[in-house]
Amino acid sequence: MKFEHSTKVAALLSGLRAFMNDHVYPNEAEWERQHEAADDRWDRLPLMEDLKAKARAAGLWNLALAHSEHGGGLTNLEYAPLAEEMGRVHWSSEIFNCSAPDTGNMEVLDRYGTEEQKTSWLRPLLNGEIRSAFCMTEPDVASSDATNIRTEIRRDGDDYVINGRKWWSTGAPGHACKILIVMGQSDPDNPDRHQRQSQILVPKNTPGVTVVRPLKLFGYDDAPSGHGEIVFDNVRVPAANMILGPGRGFEIAQGRLGPGRIHHCMRIVGQAERVLEKMCRRALGRTAFGKSLASRTVTQERIAEARIRIDQTRLLVLAAADRMDRYGNKVARGDIAAIKVAAPAMLVQVVDWAIQLFGAAGVTDDVGLGYAFARARVMRFVDGPDEVHRNTIAKLELNKYRTRSTEVRA
Incomplete structure (x- = not known):
């Protein structure tokens, strides 16, 4: 590389x-x-x-x-x-x-959409004329296992009828949001549980679509691009709105989430750099007990550790991006899972150190760290929780040895 x-x-x-x-x-x-x-x-x-x-x-x-x-x-x-x-x-x-979520939704339409959908x-x-939302997560099931998703997408003549409830649909409450990509069950009895789901386009102004409420993120409403809870009550859309075809929802999700996850991690590195910059400026400009905070060993250790962790994460992200480009998202799924665990954890820790350095100011909105911490912590759930990604990494690692002797060598 x-x-x-x-x-x-x-x-x-x-x-x-x-x-x-x-x-x-x-x-x-x-x-x-x-x-x-x-x-x-x-x-x-x-x-x-x-x-x-x-x-x-x-x-x-x-x-x-x-x-x-x-x-x-x-x-x-x-x-x-x-x-x-x-x-x-x-x-x-x-x-x-x-x-x-617009980049991910554009990725879906670009890869899988019909000419009419495009x-x-x-x-x-x-063109930036509208915005969009991706409706996957549901409040009533453990959506980290997407086979649990229960929203119904039922064929009725030339239409599909959608019933269900979604939440944490990023961008949905925004007035610029005009189109929703909804994932739900179209074939609940299919013996292959990964072919029960489909993704379908639903204009937000379709009768039966109700944004129940914007969801607060540790007290922040995250407007104007935050998350919403949505009810779909007998929502009827043309069959032509189905993306790629019935039962292709998981295939689409994997094509969408790979690039989406790495984009999040790229941005996280930038966020962490900005927080480290604030730490350094604060340390150099603040005096306590007769000495600058920058001269304190504990401050220096935290700044050094932040520098190391940010650079480690950046290299991991670049390696994942390189593998995606060379071999495709499927081959790079372990790398993508690794950065999705490592990057948010790094950012949470760096922001926490910054809050400690800023003291009382750190927990206010005056220097942006309270909101940064809330966003950093939620990233450990976005596009799949840490636990799911760790399972992926472990399974891939174990698979390397399933056909080899299990004898432990010194």
Whole structure:
């Protein structure tokens, strides 16, 4: 694996850093002001729309779709440093049309959608005209095992009728969200439990679709891109809205979640870098008991450990991206599982050290660490909990030895 950036990536990274310095970091306070002052927190912010126009004009748009003619023409490995840079501000990925869940949903439509589905939904998503949600997790079953999902997708003539309840559907409460990708059971009696599920497109304004409530994240509503609980009550959509075909839901999910997981981890590295930067500035500018915090051994140890863990995670993420590019998501599933465990755990620890260094200020919203901690902790569930990914890693490791002697050698 080569670590040097190509000429193309180096140019994009330089442009992206300049854009962040010129337009994003100086507007962090304004974003918060507009967000708090909005009559409806789930509306698009004027600042965001202005920055998106600037980003598109600068050629920093749709960079996330690896190996796609609709994306930036970048591989996962090439996109990694760009996603890391965007991750330094939690809302900035949307500026470049590179935020979840839209990137994952665009990936689904790009890979598996019909021409009609692409025209109706992929094109406006690529243009940033609308946003979307992915409806998989359910409150009444352990959704980490997706075979438990009970939402019903029943064929009725030329339509499908959908009944069920979903939650943690990212982006669903936002007014810009116009299309939902819903996973549910279309063939509950199929002997192969991995062919019972399908994914189908449901316009959010379809009769019977009700966003019951936005879900708070440790008390934060996470607007305007946060999560919602949704009820589907006899929701009827055309059969043409089925993606790829009945019973293909797991196949689609694996195609979607691989890139989605690695994008999350790329952004996590950027978030951690920003938190470490705050730690260092605080340590250098604060004095207690006659000495700067930066001179304290415990502070130095934590800063050093944070540096080590961030760099370790970055290398693991780059290795996973490289394997995905070379051999495909299926071969790289162990690498993807590993980073999905390692990256959130790293971020939780780095933010915790930063909170400790900032003291009382760390648990307020004044320096952004309280919200950063909430987002970091929830990442241990997003796209599958740690336990599921650890099981995947262990099974793959054990499989290496199933055909070999089990005798332990010294």
